Amino acid sequence: MPTDNRPVRDGPCPAALQLTIPGHAEAVSAGLRALLDARLLRALPDEGRGTAELVLAEVLNNIVEHAYARHSGEIEVTLSRDAGGILCEVADTGLPMPQGVPPAGQLPPLEGDNLPEGGFGWHLIRSLARDLEYRREGGRNLLRFRLES
């Protein structure tokens, strides 16, 4: 179920799809469901589909929480199949990544009484996605990565 007025472009050939999602939490949940229901990701084996869902959820939630912390905007997700797997391109017009690079995703230390409740997102993204690239261009954040298909 797409969450805005632009439908998922998901033609008979399941090679690519594009979805624009409003940059807030509820829309991201619904947008994620729409992506997962699209043919390109439905065709993946269960494990790959689970991984795709997790990586996309982390990426989209980070955009809502950080990039759009001060103003709202849209998130444009394009998925396409290529020789290396599923290429994911995610664009937003929010704040740039701190220091112009995505976080290293180092796991926070797990210590007895003071267990971390956050800081896992980029660790999961970097553990599960490949060929991650980020650039800032024309006021947009452009993140690209591959998921194994």
Next chain:
Amino acid sequence: MELRAREQNGILVVHVQQDRIDAASAIQFKDRMREVTQDNPACVVLDLSQVAFLDSSGLGAVVAVRKALGPDRVLELSGLTPSVQKVFRLTRMDTIFRIHPSLPDGLRDAD
């Protein structure tokens, strides 16, 4: 957030009857867990066998529940589905929580 809690043999078993604990539902999950654990059970087993998807916010919520229970009370997990298991493994949280493959015999539902 649908939770069903049942005390049995001094252990509170909480079944999460929803297929996701994610950024959109993490706060609700924490609030509901606070409600069902307010009688201070010594041991809580969280049955996640119906949860197909948990993201880093959901993981943070489970950690927060453990911390809210305090050092004298125990939170154990049960029935992690493969994708939830993966999140615990990748974040090494599987080394922090005691995780049962499924609910121990005495704690299964009668229904």
